[in-house]
Amino acid sequence: MPAAAESVAVTGELGRRRARRPRSEQALIRGAIAGSEADLEALFRRFWPRAYRTAFLIVHDHAAAEDIAQEAFLAAIRRLDRFDRRRRFGPWLGAIVANRAIDWARVRTARRETSDSATDPASPPEVPLGRYSQEVLAALASLSPEHRAVIVLRYLLEYSPGEIARALELPRGTVNSRLRRGLDTLEIRLKELER
Amino acid sequence: MSAAAKKRLREFRAPNEIGAEDRAWNVVREAYLDRQATVARRPRWRLALVPALAVIVAALVLSPAGASVRRLITHALGQKHAAPALFSLPSPGRILVSGPGGTWTATTDGSTRRLGPWQQASWSPHGLYVAVASGDQLAAVDPHGTIRWALARPSVSDPRWYSPSGYRVAYLSASTLRVVAGDGTGDHLLATRVARVAPAWRPGQAEGPYALAYVTARGRVVVRDAGSGKILWSAAPGTRPQELMWSNDGRRLLVLSPHEAWIYPANGGRPSTLALPRGEAASDGALSPDGRKLALVLGGREVIVAGAGSSTPSMRQVLAGPGVRAISWSPDGRWLLVSWPAANQWVFVRVTGAPRVAAVSRIAQQFSGGGGAARGFPQIEGWCCTAEGSAG
Numbered sequence: 001m002p003a004a005a006e007s008v009a010v011t012g013e014l015g016r017r018r019a020r021r022p023r024s025e026q027a028l029i030r031g032a033i034a035g036s037e038a039d040l041e042a043l044f045r046r047f048w049p050r051a052y053r054t055a056f057l058i059v060h061d062h063a064a065a066e067d068i069a070q071e072a073f074l075a076a077i078r079r080l081d082r083f084d085r086r087r088r089f090g091p092w093l094g095a096i097v098a099n100r101a102i103d104w105a106r107v108r109t110a111r112r113e114t115s116d117s118a119t120d121p122a123s124p125p126e127v128p129l130g131r132y133s134q135e136v137l138a139a140l141a142s143l144s145p146e147h148r149a150v151i152v153l154r155y156l157l158e159y160s161p162g163e164i165a166r167a168l169e170l171p172r173g174t175v176n177s178r179l180r181r182g183l184d185t186l187e188i189r190l191k192e193l194e195r
Numbered sequence: 196m197s198a199a200a201k202k203r204l205r206e207f208r209a210p211n212e213i214g215a216e217d218r219a220w221n222v223v224r225e226a227y228l229d230r231q232a233t234v235a236r237r238p239r240w241r242l243a244l245v246p247a248l249a250v251i252v253a254a255l256v257l258s259p260a261g262a263s264v265r266r267l268i269t270h271a272l273g274q275k276h277a278a279p280a281l282f283s284l285p286s287p288g289r290i291l292v293s294g295p296g297g298t299w300t301a302t303t304d305g306s307t308r309r310l311g312p313w314q315q316a317s318w319s320p321h322g323l324y325v326a327v328a329s330g331d332q333l334a335a336v337d338p339h340g341t342i343r344w345a346l347a348r349p350s351v352s353d354p355r356w357y358s359p360s361g362y363r364v365a366y367l368s369a370s371t372l373r374v375v376a377g378d379g380t381g382d383h384l385l386a387t388r389v390a391r392v393a394p395a396w397r398p399g400q401a402e403g404p405y406a407l408a409y410v411t412a413r414g415r416v417v418v419r420d421a422g423s424g425k426i427l428w429s430a431a432p433g434t435r436p437q438e439l440m441w442s443n444d445g446r447r448l449l450v451l452s453p454h455e456a457w458i459y460p461a462n463g464g465r466p467s468t469l470a471l472p473r474g475e476a477a478s479d480g481a482l483s484p485d486g487r488k489l490a491l492v493l494g495g496r497e498v499i500v501a502g503a504g505s506s507t508p509s510m511r512q513v514l515a516g517p518g519v520r521a522i523s524w525s526p527d528g529r530w531l532l533v534s535w536p537a538a539n540q541w542v543f544v545r546v547t548g549a550p551r552v553a554a555v556s557r558i559a560q561q562f563s564g565g566g567g568a569a570r571g572f573p574q575i576e577g578w579c580c581t582a583e584g585s586a587g
Contacts, residue, residue: 032227040227041220048216056209063381065209070219070384074226136207155204190203 025089033080044073047090050157051097057152058101058145060137068104072096094157095167098149102168105145139189147182150175214423218383221424226387277540277554281305281561285543285553286525288580289338290532291316291325294573296564298327300338309564310340315576317354319361319377322579326354326364333366335379344379353393360401363421365394365409372409374421385421388412395439395448397461408448410436416450418463428463438479442486442503449489449503451480456489458503469501472510479521484528488546492519498533500546513544514552523575534558536572 023031023042031039051072056065075096076083083092140148153159153167161179165172209215282305284290290301298313310316313327313334324335324343333354334345348368357363361377365385372389375382390410397406397418405421414435418427438451448459450466453476457466471477475493482489482503489503490513498514518537525532533542541558545551562573 037224037227041224044220044223045216048219049212052212052215052219053207053209057204057207062210062215063383066215066219067383069215070222073219073223074387077223077226077230080230136203152204155201156207 026085029080029083029085029089033083040077043089047093048073050090051093054094054097054152054156055101057137057140057156058098058148059105060141064104065101068100069097072100090157091159091163091167094153094159098153098167102145102149105148135190135193138193139186142185142189143182147178147185150178151182151186154179218422218424221426222384222386225426229388277538277556279556281307281541281555281558284525285545285551286527286530288526288578289322290523290578291318291576292562292573293327293576294559294562295571296562296573298325298576299562299564299573300325307561308338308340310336310338311342312564315352315354317356318577318579319356320358320580321361324361326356326366328352328354328366333364333368333375335364335377346375346379346382348373348382352391355394355396357396357403357405358398362401362403363396363405365396365407365421367391367394370412372407374405374407385419385424386411386417390414390435392436392439395441397441397448398443398445408439408441410439416448416459418448430459430463430466432457432466440480440482442482443484444486447482447486447503449480449482451477451491453477456480456491472499481522481524481531483524484526488528490522490524490531490546492522492533495519498522498531498544500531513546513550514542516542520572521575523578525578526580532575532578534572534575539572 023039025043025046028039028043028046032043048069051069052065055068055072056062059065059068072093076089076093083089140151143151149168150164153164154161159167161172161175164170165175168175281301284301284303284305287303289303292299292301293314293316296309298310298316299307300310301307310325311327312329314329316325316327318325319335322338324337327334327336328351331347331349331351332345333348333351335343337343348366350367350369352367354364354366356377357365363374364377365372365374367373367389370388371384372386372394373382374385385407386409388411390412392410394407394409397408399406403422406418406427407421408416408418410416415429415431416436416439417429419425420427432450432452432455434452434455436450436452438449440449440451441447442449446461448461450457450459454471456469456471456477458469459466469489471491471493476495477491477493478495479492480489487503489501491499491501493499496515496517496519497512498519499510499512501510513531514533516535516538519533519535519542521534523532524530529545529547531544531546533544535542536559539556539559541555543553543555559572
């Protein structure tokens with residue numbers, strides 16, 4: 001968790017800044033339900049980076065990833081009152097993100113976009129990725145979105161295969177086989193890129 | 196998978212993480228506050244805090260020039276006197292229209308071109324492209340109708356280009372406000388729970404800041420930085436706005452509701468309020484290109500022009516006729532194009548210098564796209580472009 005998020009987490013109620021100890025996820029959810037914007041922000045800052053990275057690693061489009069992660073949070077806000085507080089927020093959010101990202105990747109072909117860019121309309125330059133990230137991205141690009149999602153959930157969000165199966169509503173065996181095949185492909189591709 | 200590969204995945208950083216986080220937080224925060232406001236009961240005493248806007252009732256002044264225009268109109272608008280087709284425009288530029296027959300352009304020499312079966316359209320700042328929307332599709336087409344890019348989103352409407360560069364397009368999708376780069380990339384959500392009122396970019400520099408005005412589902416006017424997602428200011432005019440327009444210099448925002456008009460300074464300070472005469476409802480309004488005049492369609496039966504710089508403007512009637520609907524300024528600010536579905540006509544009214552009117556009939560047939568059979572009256576989407584390059 002980033003330091004900034006830690007500090008936000010303890011500044012929810014001014015005058016009661018005790019230790020700079022991160023508040024628990026459950027406490028933040030309780031606070032957000034009760035109306036504490038600071039608690040909601042702490043929750044958001046804690047989970048945003050992984051939600052955004054997860055979406056990005058599946059869809060490989062930063063604008064779409066931003067959209068997907070943002071809409072996942074909006075969905076979470078809408079359902080906050082009904083959230084089962086015994087559950088962990090991260091896997092719940094991660095499941096929403098992963099499923100939306102897979103859906104987006106599947107229907108991408110519905111977006112008819114041409115590579116032509118007009119001279120009147122244009123967009124600012126993309127923020128370049130470092131070589132390190134580029135290699136990971138290039139290796140992941142050789143996998144299907146479904147395989148990418150399984151790999152990202154397992155090794156970025158550190159879900160167990162059982163949690164992945166529940167999040168993506170897949171049989172456990174399918175998750176294991178996708179993990180195995182995905183990892184094999186990824187390993188080979190990364191070694192090729194290192195050369 | 197090797198430990199090194201797993202480590203690489205964990206340490207992966209996506210592009211522009213901080214910027215994306217801040218933008219998303221602004222949207223999420225707003226949705227959260229909106230939810231809180233819905234849950235919380237609004238105390239009655241807060242109603243007393245609604246700013247009491249000073250209502251300035253401006254008398255309708257029928258100037259001598261206005262009276263002479265009226266006389267001219269009485270003689271000119273019969274079917275016999277209207278031109279049977281659009282042979283030319285009285286002022287340079289190109290007019291963009293959309294309707295049941297699709298989207299069309301009409302040029303100075305009177306030639307028309309169909310761009311496609313789109314329901315809504317908007318000029319890019321220099322008139323090089325047109326943003327079009329229909330059903331679940333948003334697209335950018337060139338003046339020949341060739342699609343340059345397209346994307347699918349639910350219930351797309353009201354696309355608007357950022358001026359002067361065209362680097363951004365804002366549009367509505369269902370009840371959300373979205374922004375996409377001018378080349379069709381980077382489409383993203385900017386706000387949720389938005390009213391079906393066309394958003395309005397504040398004209399600025401080519402590279403921004405990209406300030407965008409829109410109306411929330413609760414009728415608040417919000418001006419937001421589309422780059423960072425931060426709300427620059429917001430205001431509750433009192434009655435539900437139906438139209439937003441920035442002056443070309445970006446110094447004033449006109450907010451039009453059925454019975455009142457407000458002109459806000461760019462920083463969201465105290466607005467000047469204009470009460471419409473005799474409680475007439477305004478069905479359309481347009482600021483002149485220089486931002487000094489405001490044209491309004493009142494009660495569906497007259498068009499007036501008022502000074503937009505004064506809190507007590509004089510108003511001048513420039514056209515009267517049952518069933519007039521919409522107006523658009525010529526790029527040079529000298530003419531008003533008035534659509535008159537009831538008469539199946541367009542009427543061009545000169546509002547500077549000596550009064551002149553020119554009417555064109557059979558408008559529905561000319562923009563029907565179906566071999567001349569009328570399929571409904573088209574709406575005027577804009578009259579492009581001024582020497583500075585902004586769409587009218």
